[in-house]
Amino acid sequence: MNKARHLSLALGAIAAILVAVACQDAASPPGHITAGGSPPPKEGGGCANFRLTGGGRVDQRDHLGYAKNTPESHDFATFGFQARPTSSCPPTDGSGNIEWNEHNPDEFGGGFAFHGRVTFFTTTTDETAGDSRCGRFGGLGRLNTRNNGTLENVPFEVNHACDVAEPGVGNDHIKITIGDVYTRHGILSGGNIQQHRLTGNN
Amino acid sequence: MVKILLALTLLAGAVQAQSVTGNAFGTYVNVAGIVARSPVATLPTTGGMATGQADTFGVPGSVDAQRLNAVTTGAVDNKKTGAQSTSEAEDVSTAGGAITADIVTAVVTSYFGQFTGGSDATGSGFTNLTVNGVSVTEDVAPNTRVDLPGVGYAILNEQIPTGNGVTSWGMTVNMIHVVLQNVLGLTTGEIIIGSASSSVTR
Numbered sequence: 212m213n214k215a216r217h218l219s220l221a222l223g224a225i226a227a228i229l230v231a232v233a234c235q236d237a238a239s240p241p242g243h244i245t246a247g248g249s250p251p252p253k254e255g256g257g258c259a260n261f262r263l264t265g266g267g268r269v270d271q272r273d274h275l276g277y278a279k280n281t282p283e284s285h286d287f288a289t290f291g292f293q294a295r296p297t298s299s300c301p302p303t304d305g306s307g308n309i310e311w312n313e314h315n316p317d318e319f320g321g322g323f324a325f326h327g328r329v330t331f332f333t334t335t336t337d338e339t340a341g342d343s344r345c346g347r348f349g350g351l352g353r354l355n356t357r358n359n360g361t362l363e364n365v366p367f368e369v370n371h372a373c374d375v376a377e378p379g380v381g382n383d384h385i386k387i388t389i390g391d392v393y394t395r396h397g398i399l400s401g402g403n404i405q406q407h408r409l410t411g412n413n
Numbered sequence: 414m415v416k417i418l419l420a421l422t423l424l425a426g427a428v429q430a431q432s433v434t435g436n437a438f439g440t441y442v443n444v445a446g447i448v449a450r451s452p453v454a455t456l457p458t459t460g461g462m463a464t465g466q467a468d469t470f471g472v473p474g475s476v477d478a479q480r481l482n483a484v485t486t487g488a489v490d491n492k493k494t495g496a497q498s499t500s501e502a503e504d505v506s507t508a509g510g511a512i513t514a515d516i517v518t519a520v521v522t523s524y525f526g527q528f529t530g531g532s533d534a535t536g537s538g539f540t541n542l543t544v545n546g547v548s549v550t551e552d553v554a555p556n557t558r559v560d561l562p563g564v565g566y567a568i569l570n571e572q573i574p575t576g577n578g579v580t581s582w583g584m585t586v587n588m589i590h591v592v593l594q595n596v597l598g599l600t601t602g603e604i605i606i607g608s609a610s611s612s613v614t615r
Contacts (some may be wrong), residue, residue, distance in 0.1 A: 212438070238612070246545075250465040257501065262488070264460070264462075264484070264488045264495065264497075265486065265497065266484060266486045266487045266497035266498065266520075266522070267497055267499065267520055268499070268520050279535075279538055279552070281537055282538065282540060282541065282542065282549065282550060282551065282552060283540065283541055283550070284540065285515065285540055287518075289482075289484075289499050289501060289512045289518060289520070290484075291461040291462065291464070291484030291485065291497065292486060292500055293460075293461060293486050293488070297561075307462070308462055308464075310464055310482070310484045311481055312501060314516060314540075324466070324480070324482060326464075326580060337547055338453050357480075359589065374493075377493075377526055377529060378522065378524065378531055378533060379497075379524075380535045380536065381490075381535070382508065399536070399539065400534055400535070400536050401520035401522075401534075401535045401536010402497045402499070402522050403494060403495055403497050403522040403524055404490065404492070404519050404567060405490075405493050405494075405495045405524065407488045407490040407492065408490055408491075408492055409494060409612055410490065
């Protein structure tokens with residue numbers, strides 16, 4: 212159960228052996244995101260007969276493990292979303308929202324908080340195409356950067372959000388692209404992604 | 414007999430109303446007559462998504478935090494039900510500076526499928542945590558107690574499981590839970606930073 216323990220002695224020992232560790236954070240290529248863009252093209256994907264919810268954390272890139280980075284690292288993102296197709300398909304319109312918070316200071320704007328509004332929802336078109344566990348959605352959103360202010364109507368696409376297994380940690384994975392310059396793709400180091408039937412409004 | 418019990422359990426699950434809960438907040442204080450909680454996100458019991466953001470939160474001498482974010486998402490579905498919540502705060506200082514962190518991240522998820530369920534706080538953590546002026550360079554174990562001389566004590570990465578583990582699963586994680594005490598050791602207030610909770614019921 213909730214077994215408590217004291218850190219006091221341990222902290223003293225840790226202080227004595229502190230070692231400076233250089234942090235090498237991988238980041239998307241430098242570039243610019245233009246506000247007021249058009250939604251990313253929704254063509255290519257098929258009609259999806261499911262909806263998706265998810266939330267959690269991504270640390271490692273490109274499926275290179277799912278461990279949480281070391282405690283001095285800012286190289287991780289957290290997220291939460293709900294997305295679904297809105298009408299009988301076609302067209303592949305969608306609805307929902309996503310929050311994506313990038314903490315890596317080497318990413319666009321020194322890191323950012325992104326709020327996206329979903330306008331389309333389809334099956335996937337990337338390397339996960341044909342995998343019934345994965346969905347694709349996108350739209351436009353507001354980008355609040357740490358260093359560069361706020362950008363409105365920035366296009367985004369969740370290239371895939373995959374509900375592989377329960378629990379989501381170490382199994383589910385997600386890839387997001389914001390504007391032309393930011394992308395993060397990895398297996399969840401925390402949280403979960405779930406695929407649900409198209410019932411109800413939530 | 415086992416098959417009968419299993420069938421009865423599944424039948425009972427089918428009859429009961431399924432539900433999810435999700436809550437997240439950045440900071441809560443109850444100090445010297447000041448009671449405040451912000452930002453807050455509360456998931457509807459039928460699922461969906463809720464968010465809360467605040468640029469800053471401060472109570473002099475008690476807590477100071479920037480870029481606070483709370484997100485909770487979830488869905489009810491006979492096939493698969495889940496809820497996940499995240500809470501984050503940056504540039505955190507509390508208990509008169511006795512505890513500081515670049516980023517405080519709380520992540521919880523609760524879920525069940527047709528035969529399994531669970532809840533966990535994997536992905537929760539601190540970035541560049543210091544306690545009583547000493548850097549903590551390793552992940553903090555759940556329910557770690559630290560003494561704060563002249564202030565009281567704190568539970569770091571406090572994890573409180575809920576549910577019966579058969580038809581319901583849940584967890585609350587409070588990344589920093591400061592209990593303020595007077596010279597007699599009596600509790601005079603509390604501060605919570607980075608709180609996320611979720612639960613599911615079959």
